Amino acid sequence: MTRAFRPRSLDEALALLADGELAARAIAGCTDVLASDAAAGRVPPAVVDLSRLAELRDIRTAGEEIDIGAAVTFAELRADRLVRRHLPALAEAAATIGAWQIQNRATLGGNAANASPAGDSLPVLLALGARLDLASAAGARSLAYDDFHLDYRRTALGPGELIVRLRLPVPPPGSVQRFEKVGTRSASAISKVVVAFAARRRGACIEGVRLAAGSVGPVPRRLEAAEAVLEGATPATGLAEAAAAAAAAEVRPIDDVRSTAAYRRWVLGRLVRRWVLDLTGPDALSTD
Ligand SMILES: Cc1cc2nc3c(=O)[nH]c(=O)nc-3n(C[C@H](O)[C@H](O)[C@H](O)COP(=O)(O)OP(=O)(O)OC[C@H]3O[C@@H](n4cnc5c(N)ncnc54)[C@H](O)[C@@H]3O)c2cc1C
Incomplete structure (x- = not known):
């Protein structure tokens, strides 16, 4: 029998999660926990429900950032005015998670903490330069999202530690953001490849380039070699292809039931090429 706790404050939740005897697991929307535990026949001894904690539930501007509570759902994200205006790639990603039933429960913090290489919001958080506010009974800290995914389904979260908020910089004027999920169908599909891109044009130059992809290796990752090709570049013949x-x-994709490594590489390259051309115009197209 699982004991279920619904704390009224973040401090109460952290104290419950720090209690070694309780061995409680955090749940938010429970969409991953239910699916993975039920499939494996596991029953957690206790769960701590984060879904009603005020500290994790709102979206607000704070200076030059947009702060998103970890227990904000994807349905809330895709409908939010601030997110749609400043973080359209995140709004778009939210709209591709499962279908409406899942989006009504699944949370941004749960997606990050679950750390599936195919998690759809994760490349967006990388491309948009997110930071995480983390907290445990031992204290609070801030971490760049770039440093969060350590290995296959292993994150920087310590025991009893929670993602409290995700902070994303408001992009400067003239920025572009792109998101694309390639799956077998348009709803309830796990991605074959998921990619996000952020950059801006300053005069003839491309700058602020951040590209990230999922389902192409054990962890979602920045595409640093492609970023280096583009950062500071001016539209030149062959830039998009390079x-x-x-x-x-x-990237190091694998063959699996959803796709092949060769297709994943190919489609990733085509998306990057298309986005560079969108940004630069046909000047960056190869004449070959
Ligand atoms: C039918 C179905 C379709 C799906 N489709 C997609 C899809 O298209 N794309 C996609 O990316 N995912 C998909 N998922 C996976 C899942 O819905 C997402 O990963 C979701 O964002 C998980 O959030 P949650 O709040 O439900 O997490 P939970 O299941 O509540 O928790 C997941 C994990 O995160 C931990 N956790 C939760 N919140 C926190 C927090 N604030 N701090 C620290 N740890 C935390 C939990 O302890 C647990 O280990 C799907 C799942 C189902 C069942």
Whole structure:
């Protein structure tokens, strides 16, 4: 029998999670926990429900950032005015998670903490330069999202530690954001490849380039080689192809039931190429 706790404050939740005898697991929307535990026949001894904690539930501006509580659902994200205006790639990603039933429960913090290589919001958090506010009974800390995913389904979260908020910088004027999930169908599909891109044009130059992808290796990752090709570049013949080739070469996808490594590499390259051309116009197209 699982004991269920619904704390009224973050401090109460952290104290419950720090109690070694209780061995409680945090749940938010419970969409991953239910699916993975039921499939494995596991019953957690206790659960701590984060879904009603005020500290984890709102979306607000704070200076030059947009702060999103970890227990905000994808349905809330895709409908939110601030997110749609400043973080359209995140709104778009939210709209591709499962279907409405899942989006009504699944949370942004749960997606990050679950750390599936195919988690759809994770490349967006990387591309948009997110930071995490983390807390445990031992104290609070802030972590760049770039440093969160350590290995396959292993994150920087310590025992009893929670993601409290996700902080995303408001992009400067002239920024573009792109998100694309390639799956077998448009709803309730696990991605074959999921990619996010952020950059801006300053005069003739491309800058602030952040590209990230999921389902192309054990962890979602920045595409640093492709970013290096593009950062500071001016639209030049072959730029789009060079960025696409760098992206395809730096990932380590596998063949599995959803796709092949070769297709994943190819489609990733085509998406990068298309986005570079969107940003630069046809000047960056190869004449070959
Ligand atoms: C039918 C179905 C379709 C799905 N489709 C998609 C999809 O298209 N794309 C996609 O990316 N995912 C998909 N998922 C997976 C899942 O819905 C998401 O990963 C979701 O965001 C998980 O959030 P949750 O709040 O339900 O997490 P939970 O199941 O409540 O928790 C997941 C894990 O995160 C931990 N956790 C939760 N919140 C926190 C927190 N604040 N701090 C620290 N740890 C925390 C929990 O302890 C647990 O280990 C799908 C799942 C189902 C069942």
